[in-house]
Amino acid sequence: MNAASKETLGFKTEVKQLLHLMIHSLYSNKEIFLRELVSNASDACDKLRFEALQNDALLEGGADLKIDIHFDKDARTVTIEDNGIGMTRDDVINHLGTIAKSGTAEFLGKLSGDQKKDSQLIGQFGVGFYSAFIVADNVVVETRRAGEDAANAVRWESAGEGEFSLENIEKAERGTRIVLHLKEGEEEFADSFRLQSLIKKYSDHIAIPVFVQADAEEAAGEEGEEAKAPEAVNQAKAMWTRSKSDLTDEDYTEFYKHISHDWNAPLTWMHNRVEGKLDYTSLLYIPAKAPFDIWNRDASRGLKLYVQRVFIMDDAEQFLPLYLRFVKGVLDSNDLSLNVSREILQQDKQVDSMRSALVKRVLDTLEKTAKNEPEKYQSFWDQFGEVLKEGPAEDFANREKIAGLFRFATTLSEGETENVGLADYVARMREGQKKIYFITGDNHAAVSTSPHLEYFKRKNIEVLLLTDRVDEWMVSHLADFDGKVFQDVTKGELDLDELADDTEKDQQKALEDSHKDLVERIEKALEGEVKSVRVTSRLTDSPACMVVGQYDMGGHLRRMMEAAGQKMPEPEIALEVNPSHPLIERLDQEQDEERFVDLARLIHAQAQLAEGSQLKQPALYVARLNKLLLDLMK
Numbered sequence: 001m002n003a004a005s006k007e008t009l010g011f012k013t014e015v016k017q018l019l020h021l022m023i024h025s026l027y028s029n030k031e032i033f034l035r036e037l038v039s040n041a042s043d044a045c046d047k048l049r050f051e052a053l054q055n056d057a058l059l060e061g062g063a064d065l066k067i068d069i070h071f072d073k074d075a076r077t078v079t080i081e082d083n084g085i086g087m088t089r090d091d092v093i094n095h096l097g098t099i100a101k102s103g104t105a106e107f108l109g110k111l112s113g114d115q116k117k118d119s120q121l122i123g124q125f126g127v128g129f130y131s132a133f134i135v136a137d138n139v140v141v142e143t144r145r146a147g148e149d150a151a152n153a154v155r156w157e158s159a160g161e162g163e164f165s166l167e168n169i170e171k172a173e174r175g176t177r178i179v180l181h182l183k184e185g186e187e188e189f190a191d192s193f194r195l196q197s198l199i200k201k202y203s204d205h206i207a208i209p210v211f212v213q214a215d216a217e218e219a220a221g222e223e224g225e226e227a228k229a230p231e232a233v234n235q236a237k238a239m240w241t242r243s244k245s246d247l248t249d250e251d252y253t254e255f256y257k258h259i260s261h262d263w264n265a266p267l268t269w270m271h272n273r274v275e276g277k278l279d280y281t282s283l284l285y286i287p288a289k290a291p292f293d294i295w296n297r298d299a300s301r302g303l304k305l306y307v308q309r310v311f312i313m314d315d316a317e318q319f320l321p322l323y324l325r326f327v328k329g330v331l332d333s334n335d336l337s338l339n340v341s342r343e344i345l346q347q348d349k350q351v352d353s354m355r356s357a358l359v360k361r362v363l364d365t366l367e368k369t370a371k372n373e374p375e376k377y378q379s380f381w382d383q384f385g386e387v388l389k390e391g392p393a394e395d396f397a398n399r400e401k402i403a404g405l406f407r408f409a410t411t412l413s414e415g416e417t418e419n420v421g422l423a424d425y426v427a428r429m430r431e432g433q434k435k436i437y438f439i440t441g442d443n444h445a446a447v448s449t450s451p452h453l454e455y456f457k458r459k460n461i462e463v464l465l466l467t468d469r470v471d472e473w474m475v476s477h478l479a480d481f482d483g484k485v486f487q488d489v490t491k492g493e494l495d496l497d498e499l500a501d502d503t504e505k506d507q508q509k510a511l512e513d514s515h516k517d518l519v520e521r522i523e524k525a526l527e528g529e530v531k532s533v534r535v536t537s538r539l540t541d542s543p544a545c546m547v548v549g550q551y552d553m554g555g556h557l558r559r560m561m562e563a564a565g566q567k568m569p570e571p572e573i574a575l576e577v578n579p580s581h582p583l584i585e586r587l588d589q590e591q592d593e594e595r596f597v598d599l600a601r602l603i604h605a606q607a608q609l610a611e612g613s614q615l616k617q618p619a620l621y622v623a624r625l626n627k628l629l630l631d632l633m634k
């Protein structure tokens with residue numbers, strides 16, 4: 001293609017939306033553009049170094065990777081230049097004209113127009129290259145992919161307003177040069193001192209040296225003095241290789257922002273050097289806020305792999321299980337080969353050992369946070385609890401440890417906050433109680449008022465209130481905690497052996513004996529609708545409730561599976577009635593068989609509604625109820 005090949009292309013809609021929002025909501029943090037562009041430049045150098053392992057011709061004879069920052073006060077420009085991997089014309093179109101993240105549309109839909117809230121969200125999304133437009137009204141990118149001819153370079157230019165132009169240019173040096181034409185009022189950035197202090201503040205941890213042009217007076221130097229070789233503004237050393245005592249919280253936080261593209265400071269981090277059988281350094285972070293695509297299990301994950309300080313890959317998913325996909329960080333191994341690939345990692349024994357160690361480290365840190373900083377832990381749980389709940393199914397060996405990190409709302413806790421750990425639950429179990437009781441449902445209001453809880457409330461036995469979609473599935477994988485099995489209170493007969501004293505058991509027996517006829521009559525009236533009917537002492541205020549078989553799927557999970565189009569086998573449903581309830585007493589005395597059947601069906605329908613089920617024939621229920629109401633009004 002020749003130089004005449006200039007073309008103008010439109011940004012994808014989502015870029016336009018994002019640009020607009022970003023410029024407005026991030027204006028109060030405008031200086032972050034430099035961090036983002038330097039971060040990209042450093043990634044580009046990392047990528048070049050990696051590709052050069054296979055093909056050192058890419059270095060074109062120059063292996064000194066660096067980032068240069070220039071400015072021109074009069075022209076009001078700032079230039080960020082790297083000699084990294086560079087981009088081809090296609091790369092430029094793909095990376096600087098679209099947003100290649102899945103879920104972008106949903107993300108944009110969540111933005112509210114409230115600048116404060118939106119800037120938080122945009123932070124979670126990652127602002128990247130486009131942040132240049134916060135301070136610039138024109139951005140020129142000149143880039144040449146390493147290994148390409150000088151004539152195959154590209155110039156991209158845009159005012160950030162819907163379109164960009166592309167043309168072929170000559171560029172002798174490989175890599176990318178980004179020229180920002182600062183908006184009026186932003187000339188403060190065309191200043192050596194300002195740029196240097198921003199690099200120190202935000203990019204000190206970048207492993208590639210960053211050089212900032214000196215001020216004119218400074219550069220001229222004293223007369224007769226020899227020009228000094230410029231010094232990098234940053235430490236230019238892989239941050240994780242520095243000793244902990246040398247690093248401040250700010251260093252850790254800025255490094256986190258660089259690798260994670262997250263705007264918020266992390267919740268906590270773990271920095272460890274391991275020597276011995278394995279030799280590696282890991283720096284792992286737990287974010288404070290969940291990224292927008294945490295539920296996309298294919299979304300990129302956060303561990304970068306380095307081998308002997310050389311960047312090898314992003315998303316080194318072999319080193320952490322999916323249920324810890326929120327962890328971000330760096331792993332630098334001295335044992336693996338520089339030629340390591342994803343396929344090799346999958347079969348490598350050392351990788352398994354490192355993975356186990358990293359998992360243990362993360363779980364231990366979470367445990368420690370939960371113990372020493374409960375409020376901080378609570379905010380972690382609120383963000384990532386649901387992800388962690390995938391743990392017992394994925395990581396059987398650690399399931400007890402993971403379960404210890406869970407937090408739930410219970411019948412004894414205040415409001416809907418999930419803040420009761422299983423260890424707390426077990427510690428306050430009633431004398432003789434052997435099981436951990438729970439109930440699942442769509443929301444807190446529905447489960448906390450379930451008839452199934454009446455007996456437990458009466459006996460002051462704590463019940464976990466589980467309302468996440470994954471809960472029933474999670475508990476089925478957990479099976480027990482501290483030797484106590486989990487029991488769904490809506491399943492199987494109430495376990496009086498465990499919970500009741502002798503008088504209560506005798507009473508139950510007496511109830512069963514004295515209501516044999518009633519039970520038979522109701523069974524007949526509900527033939528085909530329920531599997532069996534029995535009297536119960538589990539209810540206080542409600543006349544009846546539905547109970548599924550001990551090994552059947554609970555109502556909540558069943559409804560979700562059915563909503564997802566799965567056909568479920570019919571469960572063994574029993575109707576349990578409360579003989580002390582006035583309605584059941586009245587039913588027992590009903591002589592008119594037709595009215596008896598109507599009443600029994602109404603009670604059955606109500607029990608279904610109370611557990612959150614839908615009636616198969618709601619209109620029939622309404623008709624029956626109306627008939628009874630009319631009778632009453634006579």
Ligand SMILES: Nc1ncnc2c1ncn2[C@@H]1O[C@H](COP(=O)(O)OP(=O)(O)OP(=O)(O)O)[C@@H](O)[C@H]1O
Pocket residue numbers: 040041044082084085086087095096125126127128129130176260261
């Ligand atoms: N200096 C550069 N050299 C080479 N490629 C670059 C450079 N700057 C950006 N790119 C390319 O453009 C892509 C988009 O950059 P951008 O900063 O928008 O997003 P990102 O870095 O992938 O992630 P995030 O949006 O979370 O920051 C990068 O992934 C990279 O491929």
